Amino acid sequence: MAKTLLLARHGKSSWNQPTQPDHERTLLDTGVERTRLVGQWLARQEIMPGLVVASHAVRALDTARLLAEALGYPPGEVQVEPGIYHQGAEGVYELLVTLPDDKDCVLLVGHNPVLTQLANLFLKEPVQYMPTTGVVGVGFDCEKWEEIPLASHKVLFLITPKMLRP
Numbered sequence: 001m002a003k004t005l006l007l008a009r010h011g012k013s014s015w016n017q018p019t020q021p022d023h024e025r026t027l028l029d030t031g032v033e034r035t036r037l038v039g040q041w042l043a044r045q046e047i048m049p050g051l052v053v054a055s056h057a058v059r060a061l062d063t064a065r066l067l068a069e070a071l072g073y074p075p076g077e078v079q080v081e082p083g084i085y086h087q088g089a090e091g092v093y094e095l096l097v098t099l100p101d102d103k104d105c106v107l108l109v110g111h112n113p114v115l116t117q118l119a120n121l122f123l124k125e126p127v128q129y130m131p132t133t134g135v136v137g138v139g140f141d142c143e144k145w146e147e148i149p150l151a152s153h154k155v156l157f158l159i160t161p162k163m164l165r166p
Contacts, residue, residue, distance in 0.1 A: 003140040003148065004105040004156070005096065006042075006049065008067060009115045011035040012132040013059040023057040023085060034133045034161035035063050039070025041164055042135065045157070049073055050103035053095075055084035055110045063133065064109040071107075084110040089117035099145040106145075122155055134160040 011031030027035070052073050054064035065075035084092055092114055099106050112129055119136040120126040130136070136158050142151035 002104065002143050003145060003151075004047075005138045005140065005148075006047065006105070006107040006135055007115055007119055007130075007138070008038075008063065008107060008109045008135040009112060009130040009132055010055070010057070010060040010063040010109060011066070023055075025057070025059050027059050027062050031059070031063070031132060032066065035066045036070065037161055037164050038133045038135060038159060039067045041159055042067065043070050043072070047071060047105065047137070049105045049107040051100065051105075052078045052107045053081050053084070053099075053109070054078055056080045056082045057085050057111065060084070060109050060111060064107070067107060067109065073107075084108065084114075087114070089114045089121075092118060093121075097146045097148060101144045119158075122153055123158070124155070127158070131160045131162065134158070 011027045011034055013025045013031055014028050049071060052064050052068045054060045064078045068075045068078055083095055115130045119130055122138045137156035138153050139156050140148045140151040140153045142148060
């Protein structure tokens, strides 16, 4: 597989301030802990993204930075893409085909229902929803991101914090 896409849903976030705009919601302490747990698992799989892209929402950007840190990617270099927050699955899929071809592994951090819809494009057994800090890894047999719609693919893993609890 020449290209690897990691689709990650943001960590568990706070609803404690009902008047706070949605995109400003922060991660709960449990969201941080679970994200670190998943990040450690990804690091043990020797996953090394060449690019990390996240929604501009605070909870998604914080999740991306925590995962990036666990994977040896500089957290300060996480790219922000507001379209991940504002667009539906089709718009985010269009973003995927424009990723830079010199990046063979890309981690994209976003939100439901879009992440579930994207993951279900590749999963043989669809999921009802992607849990918080759930990550799906998909390998594509192609050299350019624009080729992923027609490329053969293989789901490499689906990991959630619940799967990692002792």
